[in-house]
Amino acid sequence: MTAAANSVPWEFQHPMVGEATFPVEEVRRDFPILHQQVYGHPLVYLDNAATSQKPRAVIDAISHYYERDNANIHRGVHFLSEHATEEHEAARRTVQRFLNAADKREIIFVRSATEGINLVAQTYGRKHVGAGDEVVITAMEHHSNIVPWQMLCEEKDARLRVIPINDRGELMMEELPKLLSKRTKLLAVTHVSNALGTITPLRKIIEIAHSHGVPVVVDGAQAVPHLKVDVQELDCDFYVFSGHKVYGPTGIGVLYGKRALLEAMPPYQGGGDMIRSVTFEKTLYNDLPYKFEAGTPNIGGAIGLGAAIDYVNHLGIDNIAAHEHDLLIYATEALSAIPDIRIIGTAAQKAAVISFIIEGIHPHDIGTILDRSGIAIRTGHHCAQPVMQRFRIPATARASFAMYNTRGEVDALVEGIQKVKEVFA
Numbered sequence: 001m002t003a004a005a006n007s008v009p010w011e012f013q014h015p016m017v018g019e020a021t022f023p024v025e026e027v028r029r030d031f032p033i034l035h036q037q038v039y040g041h042p043l044v045y046l047d048n049a050a051t052s053q054k055p056r057a058v059i060d061a062i063s064h065y066y067e068r069d070n071a072n073i074h075r076g077v078h079f080l081s082e083h084a085t086e087e088h089e090a091a092r093r094t095v096q097r098f099l100n101a102a103d104k105r106e107i108i109f110v111r112s113a114t115e116g117i118n119l120v121a122q123t124y125g126r127k128h129v130g131a132g133d134e135v136v137i138t139a140m141e142h143h144s145n146i147v148p149w150q151m152l153c154e155e156k157d158a159r160l161r162v163i164p165i166n167d168r169g170e171l172m173m174e175e176l177p178k179l180l181s182k183r184t185k186l187l188a189v190t191h192v193s194n195a196l197g198t199i200t201p202l203r204k205i206i207e208i209a210h211s212h213g214v215p216v217v218v219d220g221a222q223a224v225p226h227l228k229v230d231v232q233e234l235d236c237d238f239y240v241f242s243g244h245k246v247y248g249p250t251g252i253g254v255l256y257g258k259r260a261l262l263e264a265m266p267p268y269q270g271g272g273d274m275i276r277s278v279t280f281e282k283t284l285y286n287d288l289p290y291k292f293e294a295g296t297p298n299i300g301g302a303i304g305l306g307a308a309i310d311y312v313n314h315l316g317i318d319n320i321a322a323h324e325h326d327l328l329i330y331a332t333e334a335l336s337a338i339p340d341i342r343i344i345g346t347a348a349q350k351a352a353v354i355s356f357i358i359e360g361i362h363p364h365d366i367g368t369i370l371d372r373s374g375i376a377i378r379t380g381h382h383c384a385q386p387v388m389q390r391f392r393i394p395a396t397a398r399a400s401f402a403m404y405n406t407r408g409e410v411d412a413l414v415e416g417i418q419k420v421k422e423v424f425a
C-alpha cells in the first residue's frame with residue numbers, strides 16, 4: 001500500500017500497486033493524441049469516462065482495413081469480402097474471449113452500450129413485460145439505462161422500481177429483496193457508475209435476482225475498460241458495453257446475451273443479413289448472432305474494437321486496474337486535502353472516477369478554467385440526473401482516469417484547481 005493510501009479519508013477495498021510497476025510512459029507513447037499542447041500547456045486528458053483515447057494499434061488497424069481490406073461482408077464470393085468477413089468474425093471471437101462468453105453467437109455487435117440496452121428493452125422487454133409488471137433499476141444509472149426502461153414501462157403500462165443509494169453512493173442492498181416480486185420481469189444495473197465511480201456488487205445482485213427468477217441486464221460501459229469481466233462467472237443474462245470507452249472506435253458496441261435467451265427473442269431491426277429467406281408472405285430469420293445485426297455493420301469499427309481489446313490484453317486488465325487504482329487513491333487524497341472540495345461518491349469499491357464540487361464555484365467554471373491550463377475534465381450531470389437529484393446538486397466536475405494517466409497529471413489537476421480557487425477567492 002502506498003503512503004498516500006493510508007490517509008485517504010475513507011476506506012477503499014482493492015489491491016494496490018505503485019505507479020512504478022506499470023509501464024505508463026511506454027503506454028503513453030502508444031497514444032499519439034496525448035502528445036500535444038492545449039492553450040500552450042501539455043494536454044492532461046481526464047475525461048476518459050466520456051471516451052478514452054486510441055492507441056496507435058487501433059488507429060492502424062482501422063486504416064489498414066480501409067486501405068487494404070474494405071469490402072462488404074457475408075455472402076461475398078470475392079477475396080476482399082471473404083477476408084473482411086473473416087476479420088469481422090475474428091473481432092467477435094476476441095470479444096467473446098474478453099468477456100469469457102461461452103459461445104461466439106452470444107456476442108452481438110451493436111452501435112453502443114445505449115443501443116444494446118435498447119435492443120434488450122425492445123425485444124426481450126416488449127415480449128416479457130406486460131401491464132402491471134415491474135422493471136427494477138438503480139438510482140445510479142446513466143440515462144441510457146433508465147430511459148429505455150421508462151419507454152418500455154410507459155408502452156406496457158408497467159412500473160419502474162428503483163434501488164436507492166446511500167450517501168456514499170453505494171446501493172442499499174437491503175432494499176433489493178423488497179423490490180423483487182412475481183411482477184418483476186427484469187433488473188437492469190450498472191457495473192460501474194459513471195457519475196460516482198461506484199462498483200456495484202454485481203455477483204450478489206444477480207444471485208438475488210435469479211433467486212426470484214428475474215433476469216439481469218448489466219450496463220458495463222464503465223466497467224469493461226477497468227475491470228476483468230467474466231460473464232459466465234457473473235452469470236448475468238445480458239451485458240453491454242461501448243467500444244469507444246475501452247480504447248476502441250465510436251459507433252461500435254457489444255451486447256452479450258445468454259444464447260437460450262437470445263434464441264427465444266424476436267429480432268430487433270429488420271433488413272439485410274438478419275434474414276434466412278424473404279417472401280412477401282413470410283420472412284424467416286437468420287441464426288444468432290446475425291438475427292440481431294440488420295444491415296451492413298460497422299466492419300471497421302468491429303476490427304478496431306478487436307485491436308483495442310488485444311492492446312488491453314497485452315498490458316493485462318488487472319495491471320491496468322491496479323495502476324488506475326493507484327491514481328484513484330493518489331488523486332482522492334490530493335483533492336481531499338483542498339479546502340472546500342467535496343467528493344461525490346465515496347464507495348468502498350470504486351473505479352478511477354472522481355466527481356467533486358467546490359463550495360461556491362459552479363462546476364462549469366471549474367471545467368472552463370482548467371481547460372485553459374490544458375486539463376480536460378467533464379462537468380455537468382453526466383447523463384445521470386437522478387444521481388444529481390439524490391445528492392441535491394445541479395452538477396459535478398468529474399476527473400476520470402485511464403491507463404495512460406500519471407500521478408504528474410493528478411498534480412497538474414490539483415494545481416489547476418488551486419488556480420480556479422484563486423480566481424474565485
Ligand code: PLP
Nearest residue numbers: 112113114142144194221222242
Ligand atoms: N452507461 C454508462 C454507465 C455510461 O457511462 C455511458 C456513457 O457515458 C453509457 C451507458 C452510454 O454509452 P454510449 O453513449 O457509448 O452508448
